[in-house]
Amino acid sequence: MCADRRKPPAFDPVILDRLACPVCMGALRLDGSRLTCLGCGRVYPVVDGIPVLIADRAKMHESH
Numbered sequence: 001m002c003a004d005r006r007k008p009p010a011f012d013p014v015i016l017d018r019l020a021c022p023v024c025m026g027a028l029r030l031d032g033s034r035l036t037c038l039g040c041g042r043v044y045p046v047v048d049g050i051p052v053l054i055a056d057r058a059k060m061h062e063s064h
């Protein structure tokens, strides 16, 4: 009998401590399946569980 089949999180939140925004070195917050920079507001995608911290791929947060 298997345990429940909950999906694992997008990735281990612990590694968030080791990640920083490549643009402003700000802290990142996991926001659904994306990472939002608390410093400059860029939003980085998480693809296949791997955060894509490339300034080119980031989108500026539109709400505010």
Ligand SMILES: [Zn+2]
Pocket: 021, 022, 023, 024, 025, 026, 037, 038, 039, 040, 041, 042
């Ligand atoms: Zn930033």
